[in-house]
Amino acid sequence: MHPDTGERLYRSGDLGRWLPDGTIEFLGRDDFQIKIRGQRIELPEIEHTARTHPEVKHAIADVFERGGQQSLVLFAVPHSEGADISHEKLAAEENDFAEGGVEITDPAERLLFKMQRLGIRQFDSGSNDEVQLSPAAALAGWKSQRVFQQQPVSLTQFSRFLGLLACRQIGESPKYDYGSAGGLYPVQCYLHVKRNRVEGVEEGFYYYDPVRHALVALEAGPLDEDIHYSHNREAAASAGFSVFLVGDLEAIVPLYGAFGRDMCLLEAGAMAQLLRSRAGEFGIGVCQLGDLSTDPIIKACRLGERHAFLASLIGGGIEPREEAAVASTPTKNTEDFRSRLKAYLQEQLPSYMIPARIVSLPELPLTANGKVDRALLRQRAETVEATPAAQAVPPANEIESVIAAELQTLLGVSEVQVTDNxxxxxxxxxxxVKLYHRICQRLEQSFALINVFQHPSVRSLADFIGTQGDGDKPSRSASKARAQKRLQRLKSSSSKA
Structure with a gap:
């Protein structure tokens, strides 16, 4: 209550400062309530509703300005389908093995165990075909990709790429270009190469031997791309090969016990980062993918209970120009996700709370303090809005061109879709209302303002105007005649007065 008048006071959430002249300057709000088109909107309500959609993991709603107009934008991070099941399965496998393993504590026995090099898979002599790779090279560069050339990668390129994982020194103390707990290097590299995608390498599954720098053939044949979840299948279909990082728990659990798989995960992360950061030097791009169905891989690579699947990557040949295309062109799966989410929001929220744009992200950017970086998200929204749609539909006639041009000018954008609401x-x-007056002026045609709201897209409004024919289009002489009549009536009224 007001201490002097006794009137009720309200905590509105507005921020302001009291100036010396007695006025209060409005500075903004201390919450996430905003006002657009006269409607007060709680951004957390939009975020909460979006997160109730089964495909959404995280969601952040915000406001961006374009051409002086404020609009809602929603940033959504989709779930990795089946992630929980996959992680639970791997955790169960780890616990089963750790419970049955015996940790070696004697220093001499630990050294003897290390010297066995159990992380290098052994095969009976002559039991498997091999592809001898050309010498590994150590270069420098960076590339990350989800779209790949369909031409085959040369064996030299492929050899140097895999050489990043090669053992640099053979003996009691092996050296690699990445670290490993206790120098054990229990993480193994398996691959599947597609038909005609790597020169000199037949389609099938392989084990990469880092000591002999060779591919050991395991099983011929294709890899079913359905092992990947829907949001990754398009990228996987474009790739020329897949890389699977698998931990051999028997090569580390005796020294690290229940932490063995954790150490394998750290090593796999270092290996994946090395491949991602250096692949571009060899004209190869790679992309690390999330969870996938591992059963076909386990069977083809002849893995057992001692093995823990850790990570997967896809790769192939690239060109520099493809990087920009991948960054700016959304995939069909992304478009489908955004369409489904928008339809869901339209069922749950009033129309004024529906975001004008939904941006799908693999993860939310964070500040150094671990908070969502909203400034970076707004920059991303501006980039998305400035990028034309992948399959733009141009105006089909003069009326559509006029409406589209005027709308672009008013919105301050370079392009609009003729079917966009x-x-x-x-x-x-x-x-x-401004658009209505501009259209009437440009087309020299009159129609009721309400029709702009009843036909809220360039195409539908153009179709309506086109059906009006010339009957509603006033001629210049007719307009001039009506103006002269109005002037005469004014003069007559003035003389009578």
Missing amino acids: FFDIGATSALL
């Missing part, structure tokens, strides 16, 4: 792309009622 006016309100979805940031238009307001006031802006549509």
Whole structure:
């Protein structure tokens, strides 16, 4: 209550400062309530509703400005399908093995165990075909990719790429270009190469021997791309080969006990990072993928209970220009996810709370303090809005061209889709009134303002105007005649007065 008047006071959430002249300057709000088109909107309510969708893991709603118009944008991180099941399975496998293993504590026995080099898989002499690789090289560079050339990668390129994982020194103390707990190097590298995608390498599964720098053939044949979850299948289909990092628990648990698999995960992360950061030097791009169905890989690579699947990557040949294309062009799976999420929000929220754009991200950017970096998200929204759609539909006739041009000018954008809803792309009622007057002036045609709201897209409005024919289009002489009549009526009224 007000201490002097006794009137009720409200904590509005507005921030302000009291100036010396007695006025209060509004500075903003201390919460996430915003006002767009006269409607007060709680951004957390949009975020909460989005997170109730089964495909959404994280969601952040915000406001961005374009051409002086404010619009809602939603940043959504989709779930990795089946992730929980996969991790539970791996954890169960780890616990089963750790419970049955015996940790070696005697220093001499530990050294003897290390010298066995159990992380290098052994095969009976002559039991498997081999592809001898050309010498490994150590170069430098960076590339990350989800779209790949369909031409085959040369054996030299492929050999140097895998050479990043090669053993640099053979003996009691092996050396690699990445670290490993206790120098054990229990993480093994398996691959599947597609048909005609690596010169001199037949389609099938292989084990990469880092000591002999050779591929050991395991099983011929294709890899079913359905092992990947839907959001990764398009990228996997484009790739020329897959890399699977697998920990041999018998090569580390005796020294590290229940922490053995954790050590394997750290090593696999270092290996994956090395491949990602250096692949571009050899004209190869790679992309690390999330969870996948591992059963076909386990069977083809002849893995057992002692093995723990850790990570997977896809790769292939690349060109520099492809990087920009991948960054700016959303995949069909991404578009489908955004469409489904928007339809869900339209069922749950009032129309004024529906985001004009939904941006799908693999993860949310964080500040140094671990908070969501909203400034970086706003920059991403501006980039997405400035990028034309992958399959733009141009205006089909003169009327559509006029409407589209005027709408672009009012919104301050370089392109609009003829099928986009006016309100979805940031238009307001006031802006549509301006659009109406501009269209009438440009086309020299009159129609009721309400029709702009009843036909809220370039195409539908153009179709409506096109059906009006010339009957509603006033001629210049007719307009001039009506103006002269109005002037005469004014003069007559003035003389009578």
